[in-house]
Amino acid sequence: MKVAVCSTQSYDRQFLLAANRDIGHELVFFDSHLCEETPQMVAGFTAVCAFVNDTLNTPVLKTLAAQGTRLIALRCAGFNNVDIQTANSLGLHVVRVPAYSPHSVAEHSVALMLALNRRLHHAYNRVRNGNFALQGLLGFELRSKIVGVVGTGRIGTAVTRILHGFGCHLIAHDPQPNPECISLGVEYVPLEKLYADSDIITLHCPLNQQTHRLIDAAAITRMKHGVMLINTSRGAVIDTLAVIEGLKSSKIGYLGLDVYEQEADLFFEDLSDQVMQDDVFARLLTFPNVLITGHQGFFTAEALSSVAQTTLQNISIFERGGICQNEVTVELLRAD
Numbered sequence: 220m221k222v223a224v225c226s227t228q229s230y231d232r233q234f235l236l237a238a239n240r241d242i243g244h245e246l247v248f249f250d251s252h253l254c255e256e257t258p259q260m261v262a263g264f265t266a267v268c269a270f271v272n273d274t275l276n277t278p279v280l281k282t283l284a285a286q287g288t289r290l291i292a293l294r295c296a297g298f299n300n301v302d303i304q305t306a307n308s309l310g311l312h313v314v315r316v317p318a319y320s321p322h323s324v325a326e327h328s329v330a331l332m333l334a335l336n337r338r339l340h341h342a343y344n345r346v347r348n349g350n351f352a353l354q355g356l357l358g359f360e361l362r363s364k365i366v367g368v369v370g371t372g373r374i375g376t377a378v379t380r381i382l383h384g385f386g387c388h389l390i391a392h393d394p395q396p397n398p399e400c401i402s403l404g405v406e407y408v409p410l411e412k413l414y415a416d417s418d419i420i421t422l423h424c425p426l427n428q429q430t431h432r433l434i435d436a437a438a439i440t441r442m443k444h445g446v447m448l449i450n451t452s453r454g455a456v457i458d459t460l461a462v463i464e465g466l467k468s469s470k471i472g473y474l475g476l477d478v479y480e481q482e483a484d485l486f487f488e489d490l491s492d493q494v495m496q497d498d499v500f501a502r503l504l505t506f507p508n509v510l511i512t513g514h515q516g517f518f519t520a521e522a523l524s525s526v527a528q529t530t531l532q533n534i535s536i537f538e539r540g541g542i543c544q545n546e547v548t549v550e551l552l553r554a555d
């Protein structure tokens with residue numbers, strides 16, 4: 220099938236071409252994002268392969284459908300950037316990669332916790348500058364700390380497995396408690412209790428109407444003084460301005476982000492020679508206790524290989540007229 224691959228980076232090309240060797244789709248790569256200004260670039264492609272920061276809202280989907288597209292193949296797990304209702308009503312099928320390597324994102328979440336706690340981002344620069352002083356680098360043991368996991372699906376569960384090994388006391392909130400987590404000793408609690416008790420809060424829920432700005436000023440007020448907050452889920456699960464106020468008052472003692480609400484204008488590009496235009500992001504960068512990575516949780520060889528294989532398989536199933544288990548429908552949204 221002729222597939223337009225949007226927002227392509229060199230590593231997308233590498234892993235998709237490798238996975239396509241035995242499949243043989245006709246892949247055409249576009250560097251540009253898919254957004255309201257660009258749907259014409261994929262005119263005539265039956266399948267459009269998109270990533271997290273491509274915009275698939277109503278105007279874009281209408282144009283795609285009118286141009287002959289029938290399949291949106293997301294090469295990611297989250298589908299909050301697609302208006303599924305509109306897509307379904309236009310007869311556009313949407314498939315995704317629900318699980319490629321939850322371990323990749325889970326390990327990155329724990330890497331953020333460890334780096335923030337032991338201030339590795341400062342230690343690295345100090346040692347390179349010949350500064351071997353330890354003042355300001357004091358950490359704490361993860362053992363026995365209370366970690367609150369919001370969302371214990373694939374990634375959240377992988378996080379609980381790792382932190383169980385560290386000897387953490389694990390509590391969680393999820394409308395659908397996971398038996399594996401319960402068997403690890405995870406205690407499911409209401410959000411209020413999770414906020415009040417946790418030394419570390421780590422977010423692994425999808426972005427939807429219920430979780431949009433879940434971490435707002437009211438939630439932060441209920442948290443422990445000096446709490447560590449980790450977000451590798453989606454940027455809009457937190458209210459960034461409220462989090463900045465929490466950092467200024469020291470209520471939030473550490474912040475680790477792999478995602479940012481306005482990341483589409485920043486992430487995945489080298490903007491190092493440009494003036495930062497996003498004042499909120501610029502403010503976040505001024506805090507010594509904030510560590511931000513540019514949506515790289517998924518970025519391992521294992522995950523990229525798995526994403527490429529599943530994406531191409533999803534397209535092959537559609538091409539054969541089969542039923543794809545990875546299809547995202549309005550019904551799935553209702554069940555979410």
Ligand code: NAI
Pocket residue numbers: 296297317318321324369370371372373374375392393394395423424425426429430451452453477478514515516517518555
């Ligand atoms: P999943 O679907 O396996 O698990 C999500 C869990 O969140 C489910 O157990 C669900 O019941 C729960 N949940 C739903 N609403 C909730 C709420 N209001 N409060 C608490 N829990 C709630 O998804 P998975 O694979 O674990 O991914 C989680 C999120 O991580 C994705 O939706 C995506 O946004 C993000 N992600 C980030 C990546 C990165 O590179 N930083 C890569 C892949 C995913």
